[in-house]
Structure formats: structure tokens, C-alpha cells
Amino acid sequence: MTWNYVEANPFSSSTGSLRLILKAVIEGVSRLPGVGEGNAEQRDARARIRECTERTASISTDPPYYDNISYADLSDFFYVWLRRNLSDVWPDECSTLLTPKADELIANQYRAGSRAQAEEHFESGMAEFMSEVAEHQPADVPATIYYAYKATETKEGEIRTTGWDTFLQAVLDAGLQVNATWPMRTELGNRLLASGTNALASSIVLACRPRPTSAVLATRGEFIAALRQELPDAVRVLQSGNIAPVDMAQSAIGPGIKVFSRYARVVEADGSSMPVSAALAIINDVLGEVLDGEEAELDADTRFALTWFAEHGYSPGPSGDADSVARAKNTSLAGIEESGIGEARAGKFRLYERSELPPDYSPVDDERRTVWEATQHLAAALERSESEAAEFLHVLGGYGDRARQLAYLLYQKANDRGWASEAGAYNSLITAWPNLRTGAATVAAAAAGPAQQTLL
Numbered sequence: 001m002t003w004n005y006v007e008a009n010p011f012s013s014s015t016g017s018l019r020l021i022l023k024a025v026i027e028g029v030s031r032l033p034g035v036g037e038g039n040a041e042q043r044d045a046r047a048r049i050r051e052c053t054e055r056t057a058s059i060s061t062d063p064p065y066y067d068n069i070s071y072a073d074l075s076d077f078f079y080v081w082l083r084r085n086l087s088d089v090w091p092d093e094c095s096t097l098l099t100p101k102a103d104e105l106i107a108n109q110y111r112a113g114s115r116a117q118a119e120e121h122f123e124s125g126m127a128e129f130m131s132e133v134a135e136h137q138p139a140d141v142p143a144t145i146y147y148a149y150k151a152t153e154t155k156e157g158e159i160r161t162t163g164w165d166t167f168l169q170a171v172l173d174a175g176l177q178v179n180a181t182w183p184m185r186t187e188l189g190n191r192l193l194a195s196g197t198n199a200l201a202s203s204i205v206l207a208c209r210p211r212p213t214s215a216v217l218a219t220r221g222e223f224i225a226a227l228r229q230e231l232p233d234a235v236r237v238l239q240s241g242n243i244a245p246v247d248m249a250q251s252a253i254g255p256g257i258k259v260f261s262r263y264a265r266v267v268e269a270d271g272s273s274m275p276v277s278a279a280l281a282i283i284n285d286v287l288g289e290v291l292d293g294e295e296a297e298l299d300a301d302t303r304f305a306l307t308w309f310a311e312h313g314y315s316p317g318p319s320g321d322a323d324s325v326a327r328a329k330n331t332s333l334a335g336i337e338e339s340g341i342g343e344a345r346a347g348k349f350r351l352y353e354r355s356e357l358p359p360d361y362s363p364v365d366d367e368r369r370t371v372w373e374a375t376q377h378l379a380a381a382l383e384r385s386e387s388e389a390a391e392f393l394h395v396l397g398g399y400g401d402r403a404r405q406l407a408y409l410l411y412q413k414a415n416d417r418g419w420a421s422e423a424g425a426y427n428s429l430i431t432a433w434p435n436l437r438t439g440a441a442t443v444a445a446a447a448a449g450p451a452q453q454t455l456l
């Protein structure tokens with residue numbers, strides 16, 4: 001938190017101005033689906049839910065997360081001024097000298113005395129909150145819980161959980177089942193464009209219902225088999241929904257946890273219950289298998305290039321090794337050179353970088369076209385301009401979808417190796433996809449339009 005510039009100029013036209021704040025509120029209100037009424041109360045969420053009789057509390061919540069933000073401390077900065085001005089208007093809310101802190105569900109080590117006590121305060125409070133949700137949520141309406149993706153991070157190909165597993169564990173231990181998880185774009189467009197490759201584009205929404213009492217046990221093997229059965233389709237759905245590659249690993253947690261939370265318990269060989277943290281690791285492994293499986297659908301030259309790229313990137317490596325990889329993929333180095341993917345010189349082989357590819361390449365005239373070239377030319381065109389990439393996508397037609405699939409795989413390989421700008425190129429390609437499609441359709445319409453249009 002940097003306190004240096006807390007004041008925006010309310011009369012400017014930039015962020016923080018009254019004009020933009022009002023605009024955001026108007027946009028929000030204009031999209032509200034129906035009529036009704038609302039009321040806001042400053043209460044501890046647990047106490048508020050407990051007041052509801054039977055199952056009448058429909059909960060939709062964006063809860064705090066460990067020590068991410070000290071809301072109450074931050075509020076004090078403004079509260080002291082509001083209190084001086086608004087005590088007559090809101091006597092109850094302004095009755096305390098500072099904002100209430102004791103019930104705040106965050107992990108603040110200065111308040112709790114130590115880091116461990118702070119975590120205990122947050123985790124036990126959150127578990128208590130989840131139990132109230134499980135008890136009061138009607139069975140026919142899911143409780144929705146928003147979570148920022150940053151709860152997990154990827155390092156060297158592994159998902160590191162930073163408390164996300166503890167949080168999910170609390171959800172499941174409370175007797176809730178995760179029926180669906182939806183990645184949701186909660187960031188502004190400008191934030192998206194500004195984001196680096198590791199900045200996640202979305203939040204995750206968990207849709208939970210009370211777990212039926214009829215839920216059964218499963219073995220580790222059964223859980224893995226169910227994942228292998230269900231994850232491939234789920235990944236396809238995510239890809240066709242154009243989920244940004246940077247969000248894929250996190251998004252796959254959703255369908256994975258949906259499988260896991262369907263069982264009363266997943267039993268390990270020694271009879272113990274599998275914790276969420278172990279389930280997350282297994283989900284990530286199966287996701288790797290699913291993505292690797294997609295490789296089988298690509299042409300042989302592309303499969304070669306993908307394997308070589310994962311090992312060497314665009315750097316040269318021994319031609320002998322390249323030859324072995326090519327054979328293993330059912331192609332040859334001579335064939336690879338012919339397809340225009342890379343070159344073997346003086347005992348070394350290397351893949352061509354995008355910047356070296358001829359900008360006037362035509363996939364229609366290419367006698368040995370590969371998905372690799374389609375993807376690289378698309379990414380290269382996008383680096384020059386969106387309209388150029390859209391034109392190229394138009395020429396690719398349905399073949400473009402394979403290029404998009406390869407972009408997911410390339411993102412994964414580049415990200416595993418920590419090649420941020422390379423991973424960023426594939427992430428950008430996929431996030432730009434809807435625009436490219438629209439652009440390609442416009443090109444197609446213009447090409448098919450009657451000649452008269454030019455007269456009008």
C-alpha cells in the first residue's frame with residue numbers, strides 16, 4: 001500500500017473523478033436485471049446469516065482473503081472525517097471512535113499477536129461462516145462465492161497454493177459441494193491490456209450447494225479415473241469459451257474440485273481422507289495429461305516443433321538430437337526444413353523465430369502447411385496489427401481453431417520454462433481471438449459483398 005497519493009482530483013476526467021465514478025455507477029445500475037429493493041447493514045456476516053430462519057439466506061459473497069487488505073484500518077483513514085460530518089445522519093454507524101476491528105475476518109498479525117494466531121483467526125472464522133452458509137442456504141439456490149485467482153500462483157509449472165486449498169477445505173468441511181466454478185472477468189479492459197503474463201484476468205465464482213447426505217466414498221483410483229473421464233470435455237469447454245491460457249490451470253481446478261467434492265470423502269490407501277491440497281495436485285497432473293493428449297491431434301511437423309520448442313525454445317541444439325525427435329514424431333529433419341519451420345546448419349538445428357518468417361506467407365499456397373506455421377504467423381501478424389491478424393485468420397478458415405489450440409499448448413510450455421514474453425505472445429493471441437474472429441468475418445463479408453456496394 002502506498003499512501004503517497006490518496007487524493008484524486010474530483011474535477012479531472014481521469015480515474016477517481018466524480019465524472020468517472022458516476023459513469024461506473026450508471027453502467028452498473030443500467031445492467032441490473034430486475035426491480036426490487038435492497039438494504040445495506042454493517043454487520044458481521046456470520047451474525048447476519050444466523051438471524052435467517054430455516055433455509056432462507058441466499059448467499060453471494062466476495063469474502064476477504066487472509067492478509068490481502070486491512071479493510072478496517074484503511075477505512076479509518078476516511079472514517080474519522082466522515083464521522084465528524086455524518087454523526088447526525090448515521091448515529092449508529094458513527095458511534096465508535098474508529099471502525100470496528102474485532103469481528104473483521106482477515107489475518108492481521110499485528111492485531112492477533114502473531115502470524116499463526118492471525119491465520120487461525122481467519123481460518124476458523126471463515127470455517128464458521130461457511131458452516132452458517134451450509135446451514136442456511138436453500139437447497140434449490142446455489143451459494144456463490146467470488147474469489148480472486150491470485151489465490152494460487154504458478155511457479156515452474158507447479159501450482160502453488162497460497163491458502164486457496166485451506167479455503168476450499170473449509171468450504172467442503174462445512175458440508176458444501178462445489179457444483180460449478182466459473183471464471184469471470186472482473187477486471188476492467190484497460191487493466192487486462194496492461195497486465196503481464198502472470199497477471200490473471202479473472203476471478204473465480206464457486207457455485208456451492210449443501211452436499212447431499214447420500215454422497216458416497218471413493219478411492220484415490222476412482223477419483224483419478226473420474227477426473228480423466230470428465231476433465232477433457234471441461235478443458236474443451238474452457239478453451240472454446242476462450243479462457244486466457246494464463247487462467248487455464250486455475251480454471252481447471254473448478255471442474256476438478258467439482259468431481260472431488262461430489263464424494264463424501266476420497267479415501268487414501270492408508271484409510272485417511274485425501275485433503276484438498278492433494279486433490280489440487282492430482283487435478284493439475286491430470287490437466288497436464290489432458291493437454292498433452294491434445295498434442296496427438298496435431299500434424300507430425302508441429303508435434304516435432306512443439307517438443308523441440310519445449311526443450312530449446314528458438315536456441316540451436318544438436319542436429320542429431322533434432323533428428324531423433326523428428327523420427328520419434330514420424331517426420332524427418334529434411335521434411336521439417338521443407339515445411340519452413342526451422343533449419344539445420346553446421347550440426348545444429350534451430351526453429352525460426354516469428355520475426356524471421358516471411359510476412360507474405362500464404363497458407364493456401366503452402367504445399368506442406370503445418371499448425372505450427374499457422375500459429376506463428378498469426379502471432380507475428382498480431383504483433384504488427386490486429387487487422388493483419390484478422391485477415392490471416394480469415395484465410396485460415398476453420399484451420400484457425402487448431403492454431404488456437406496450439407497456442408494454449410505453447411503458452412503452457414513457455415510458461416513452464418519461465419519464458420515470459422513468449423508466453424505473453426500466445427496469451428495475447430487467445431485473448432484477442434474474439435476480436436480477430438469478428439475482424440475475419442468482416443473481411444469475409446467484404447469479400448463476398450456485391451460490387452454495387454462500392455458504388456453507393
Ligand SMILES: C[S@@+](CC[C@H](N)C(=O)[O-])C[C@H]1O[C@@H](n2cnc3c(N)ncnc32)[C@H](O)[C@@H]1O
Pocket residue numbers: 043044045046062063064065071072103104105106
Ligand atoms: C474482497 S472485499 C469485497 C469487495 C467488494 N466486492 C467490492 O467490490 O467492493 C471483502 C469485504 O469483506 C468485509 N468483511 C471483513 N470481515 C467481515 C465480516 N466478519 N463480516 C462481513 N464482512 C466482512 C471487508 O470489510 C471487505 O469489505
